[in-house]
Amino acid sequence: LREIAAATDVPVNADFEGGYADAPEGVAESVKLCIETGVAGLSIEDSTSDPAIPLYDFELALSRVRAARAAIDAAGGDVVFTARSEGFIRGRPDLDETVRRLKAFAAAGADCLYAPGIKTREEIAAVVKAVAPKPVNFLMSIATNLTVKDLAGLGVRRISLGGTLARVAWTAVIRAARDIAANGKFDSLAGTIANAELNGFFREDMKKR
Numbered sequence: 001l002r003e004i005a006a007a008t009d010v011p012v013n014a015d016f017e018g019g020y021a022d023a024p025e026g027v028a029e030s031v032k033l034c035i036e037t038g039v040a041g042l043s044i045e046d047s048t049s050d051p052a053i054p055l056y057d058f059e060l061a062l063s064r065v066r067a068a069r070a071a072i073d074a075a076g077g078d079v080v081f082t083a084r085s086e087g088f089i090r091g092r093p094d095l096d097e098t099v100r101r102l103k104a105f106a107a108a109g110a111d112c113l114y115a116p117g118i119k120t121r122e123e124i125a126a127v128v129k130a131v132a133p134k135p136v137n138f139l140m141s142i143a144t145n146l147t148v149k150d151l152a153g154l155g156v157r158r159i160s161l162g163g164t165l166a167r168v169a170w171t172a173v174i175r176a177a178r179d180i181a182a183n184g185k186f187d188s189l190a191g192t193i194a195n196a197e198l199n200g201f202f203r204e205d206m207k208k209r
Contacts, residue, residue, distance in 0.1 A: 088117025
């Protein structure tokens, strides 16, 4: 995180998963270390990574959000804190429970609220209304036939793509490789950007390691 934050002038948000701890005290310590890397924002989710019990108990999840908020405030408060409720992507797609959690997280001090996996206009509108005036982050996916304009109209303030752009890139690589292997042709290599344009995206002032 430190190297990423130092490599760009663009604000970096850390997908900080569950805070790398179960107990609120552990989350607070992890958040403190995360802030020290220079990130502009971070997110904490309520998922346990245990398929049998995918979400933390409501009160524990809330305590973890409060602990993260306190750690950010103790460090000066200059970090955007996003609290995530993961039910829709962890096999618990309960809109009422998701809204209940996000409202509580907002009241506990989260700056931005996020329910990855919601897809419909009705779900999005319900979340936006529940936590207003705080902003809502939305995870875009190919299963959602909405545009940036549509999402803005629903009140979404921030859009995440997750790993989608990486999958787009790797899909192109795999398709090209399969085409070469199966057909012996290189047509799929046409239309790529020039080396000079690609190299222009990389900084030259970083020390070689």
